[in-house]
Amino acid sequence: xxxxxNRRQTLAAGAALVAATLVPPAAHAEDADELxxxxxxxxxxxxxxxxxxxxxxxESGTNEPIGISVDSPxxxxxxxxxxxxxxxxxxxxxxxxxxxxxxxxxxxxxxRMRLAKTxxxxxxxxxxxxxxxxxxxxxxxxxxxxxG
Amino acid sequence: MANSERVKxxxxxxxxxxxxxxxxxxVIHDMESGQRKDSAGRTIPRRIITKFTCTWNAEPIxxxxxxxxxSANPFSSFxxxxxxxxxxxxxxxDEAGEVLSYGHDIVVD
Numbered sequence: 001x002x003x004x005x006n007r008r009q010t011l012a013a014g015a016a017l018v019a020a021t022l023v024p025p026a027a028h029a030e031d032a033d034e035l036x037x038x039x040x041x042x043x044x045x046x047x048x049x050x051x052x053x054x055x056x057x058x059e060s061g062t063n064e065p066i067g068i069s070v071d072s073p074x075x076x077x078x079x080x081x082x083x084x085x086x087x088x089x090x091x092x093x094x095x096x097x098x099x100x101x102x103x104x105x106x107x108x109x110x111x112r113m114r115l116a117k118t119x120x121x122x123x124x125x126x127x128x129x130x131x132x133x134x135x136x137x138x139x140x141x142x143x144x145x146x147x148g
Numbered sequence: 149m150a151n152s153e154r155v156k157x158x159x160x161x162x163x164x165x166x167x168x169x170x171x172x173x174x175v176i177h178d179m180e181s182g183q184r185k186d187s188a189g190r191t192i193p194r195r196i197i198t199k200f201t202c203t204w205n206a207e208p209i210x211x212x213x214x215x216x217x218x219s220a221n222p223f224s225s226f227x228x229x230x231x232x233x234x235x236x237x238x239x240x241x242d243e244a245g246e247v248l249s250y251g252h253d254i255v256v257d
Binding site for chain 1: 168169181183204207208209210211212213214215216217218219220222223224225226227228229231
């Protein structure tokens with residue numbers, strides 16, 4: 001019986017190893033979904049209003065300019081209160097969360113980010129009345145010209 | 149706190165009342181991600197800036213939580229409504245307890 005159990009454990013461990021090596025792309029998206037819920041609670045995101053500017057092909061993933069702007073009047077009654085950037089394929093997908101106020105004047109931030117590999121980048125915007133808007137873009141990362 | 153020599157800014161010295169101005173800034177910091185190894189194969193400990201804030205006469209303009217995928221020497225640009233003359237204060241906190249700060253005086257008329 002011990003032998004059978006060991007065999008089963010070995011098989012299970014082997015299966016886990018295979019699963020870990022062959023992580024389907026969907027697993028990254030699910031990790032990012034879970035982290036997004038950690039930032040925003042339960043939410044339904046709609047595509048639109050958010051404009052994500054990042055190159056489709058990044059030569060190096062170390063210092064990629066990214067800009068996010070959101071259609072919003074930025075008044076006290078109607079403004080963007082948060083912009084969250086997630087990179088699905090990074091070791092830790094949450095990149096940055098920006099918290100805006102009506103005093104920001106314009107719902108736009110620009111910074112530079114790291115991309116571990118070719119992947120989808122997401123930008124979420126949360127408005128003052130709790131709506132969540134989303135834009136996403138695939139970015140190809142070529143490291144040292146080897147096609148990454 | 150004295151202005152850090154590791155902070156560069158591009159912010160106008162003057163603005164019209166209620167004009168929206170752009171604030172551009174860069175801070176010198178390795179943003180060591182905790183993903184790299186040294187030549188002996190040891191993981192280089194993570195040390196990143198985790199928080200940034202911008203205030204205008206102590207009123208919050210924008211703030212941010214940063215993680216390990218923010219690039220080294222972080223550059224940021226964002227906007228602010230020029231309400232009255234005073235001081236724009238930028239502050240960065242890193243996870244080792246270091247605080248970098250820069251104040252910029254602006255005239256609004």
